Amino acid sequence: xxxxxxxxxxxxxxxxxxxxxxxxxxxxxxxxxxxxxxxxxxxxxxxxxxxxxxxxxxxxxxxxxxxxxxxxxxxxxxxxxxxxxxxxxxxxxxxxxxxxxxxxxxxxxxxxxxxxxxxxxxxxxxxxxxxxxxxxxxxxxxxxxxxxxxxxxxxxxxxxxxxxxxxxxxxxxxxxxxxxxxxxxxxxxxxxxxxxxxxxxxxxxxxxxxxxxxxxxxxxxxxxxxxxxxxxxxxxxxxxxxxxxxxxxxxxxxxxxxxxxxxxxxxxxxxxxxxxxxxxxxxxxxxxxxxxxxxxxxxxxxxxxxxxxxxxxxxxxxxxxxxxxxxxxxxxxxxxxxxxxxxx
Numbered sequence: 112x113x114x115x116x117x118x119x120x121x122x123x124x125x126x127x128x129x130x131x132x133x134x135x136x137x138x139x140x141x142x143x144x145x146x147x148x149x150x151x152x153x154x155x156x157x158x159x160x161x162x163x164x165x166x167x168x169x170x171x172x173x174x175x176x177x178x179x180x181x182x183x184x185x186x187x188x189x190x191x192x193x194x195x196x197x198x199x200x201x202x203x204x205x206x207x208x209x210x211x212x213x214x215x216x217x218x219x220x221x222x223x224x225x226x227x228x229x230x231x232x233x234x235x236x237x238x239x240x241x242x243x244x245x246x247x248x249x250x251x252x253x254x255x256x257x258x259x260x261x262x263x264x265x266x267x268x269x270x271x272x273x274x275x276x277x278x279x280x281x282x283x284x285x286x287x288x289x290x291x292x293x294x295x296x297x298x299x300x301x302x303x304x305x306x307x308x309x310x311x312x313x314x315x316x317x318x319x320x321x322x323x324x325x326x327x328x329x330x331x332x333x334x335x336x337x338x339x340x341x342x343x344x345x346x347x348x349x350x351x352x353x354x355x356x357x358x359x360x361x362x363x364x365x366x367x368x369x370x371x372x373x374x375x376x377x378x379x380x381x382x383x384x385x386x387x388x389x390x391x392x393x394x395x396x397x398x399x400x401x402x403x404x405x406x407x408x409x410x411x412x413x414x415x416x417x418x419x420x421x422x423x424x425x426x427x428x429x430x431x432x433x434x435x436x437x438x439x440x441x442x443x444x445x446x447x448x449x450x451x452x453x454x455x
Contacts, residue, residue, distance in 0.1 A: 114231035115434050119165040121156045123435055128168070131227065131235035136183035139239030141175035141193060145252045146229045146453040147425075148172075148434075148441045149260060150286070151378060155224060156438075159380045163224045170453075171197040171222040172260045173229030174252045177243075186240045192252070193243040194411065195229060195236060196404050197222055197260040202241040213401045218242070221401075230434060232455060244407040247415045253452065254414055257291065257421050261450075263404035264376050265291025265353070270406075271374035271398040272349030274299040281305040281338060281347035281366055282323070284354030285313040287424050287450050288376060292351045293322040294419050305347060307334055307362065308354070312447055320423050329362060338366050347371065355379050364390055364397075375399035424450040431455055 114128045131140055149172050155163045177191045187193070199220045200212035207215050218238050220226045227234065236242050246255045269292050272280060280301040282292045285308035293304050306323035308314050314326045325341065327334045338347055346368030352359055355377030361384075363373050373395055385397075413419045426449045429437035437451050 112232035113431055114168045114227070115170065116166050117155055117163070117169055121158060123156060123169065123438060125432070125435060128231070130233045133179055133181045134235065135237060136181040137238050137240065138181040139177055139184055139187060139193075139236045139243060140179035141195070141234055141236060141243070142178050143173050143175045143229050143232060143234055143455065144192075145256055146170050146173035146431075147256055148438060148451050148453070152223065152438070153442055154378060154380065157380070159378075160224060162221065167224065168227035168229075168231050168234075169223045170228035170230030171195070171224070172257060173234070174246065174255050175229070175234065178233070181239070184239045187243060187245065192246040194246055194255045194258040194407060195222065195234070196242045196244070196407055197263070197402065198404055199226065199237045199242045201238050207241075210405045211403055212241075212405050213403050230431070230453065232431065244411055247411060249415050250411060253425060254420065254422055255411060256452065257287070257424065257450070258407050258410050258414070259404055260402070261288045262291045262295075262410055262419070262421055263407060264288050264402040265293075266295040266406055266410060267402045267404070268292045268351040268353060268374045268376040269295040269299050269301075271376075272296070272351060272372045274301050274349060276300040277302045278348035279303040279305065279342055280349045280351065281307060282351045282353060283307045283359050283363055284352070284356075284377065285310065285317045286353065289351070289353035290317055290320070290322050290424065291421060292353050292376070293317060294421075296349075296351070298413060298418055303341070305338060307366075313449075316423070316449065334362060335365050342368065345369075349374065352377050360384075364393070364395060367393070367395055369393045369395070372396045372398060376402065425452045426450065428452045428454060
């Protein structure tokens with residue numbers, strides 16, 4: 112089969128590999144029907160993910176159909192359409208039972224980073240009963256494509272904010288994760304959502320899709336002052352940092368009201384500064400980490416019920432044969448690219 116691997120030097124290459132088969136009774140093998148490229152894939156290429164194993168097949172955003180099952184898999188059958196979680200997890204260890212699947216003691220393997228991912232024709236998934244979610248018949252592959260990663264990350268970021276009905280939530284970054292976070296914040300009860308980004312075209316996408324109520328560009332206004340104007344001088348009730356820029360962490364804690372949560376789901380390529388003397392007295396709670404994508408079934412139901420839609424994020428389509436070109440296209444944000452669908 113054809114598969115995209117990342118070499119130790121950071122170069123990517125479409126190569127021929129053996130079709131994977133069952134190794135453990137809890138495995139499943141799926142035929143990949145659609146995949147996407149994530150900024151995290153670029154981080155792996157750039158050497159910014161130390162845990163990544165060279166020669167691993169990239170790709171952790173994908174859907175497919177089950178073609179082979181281990182004897183211990185109970186919740187799936189051959190032919191089921193499934194969404195793949197970006198983290199494989201056992202569902203039985205201490206961390207899994209707490210919902211902290213990113214730290215699973217038996218799985219916790221990042222798909223496309225430490226085990227072969229979905230930028231291939233077929234993919235083997237450990238702990239299939241937990242790591243795969245059946246896609247409802249009414250939900251297309253396109254609509255389910257981001258459930259296991261960026262949509263899960265957006266939900267995770269919103270969940271960390273402990274949103275209450277009527278809250279005003281600011282989201283820094285109008286990229287795909289940020290826009291997913293905006294949708295999820297609304298679903299979880301936010302009355303008003305504020306989009307913050309320096310990219311006017313992406314702010315316009317968020318505006319066109321009614322993802323937020325206010326749109327601020329830090330290069331054109333004092334975001335902290337603008338947010339205080341609409342929150343009776345308090346600041347945002349919660350902030351989701353989904354940008355990972357040089358100064359976005361600073362913006363995040365500055366626009367948060369005292370005694371609120373700053374949720375950091377961005378992946379940074381260099382350390383950030385926590386200026387405790389400057390923020391003293393704001394009594395902020397910071398929550399961060401890799402996504403605990405435990406809510407895939409819930410998110411699929413929200414899609415089926417019409418409460419969340421991410422179809423608009425797919426702006427371009429490439430074949431697997433042309434995936435190296437697609438990576439360059441995505442990295443350079445050519446033609447205002449947001450997300451790419453990779454099809455067989």
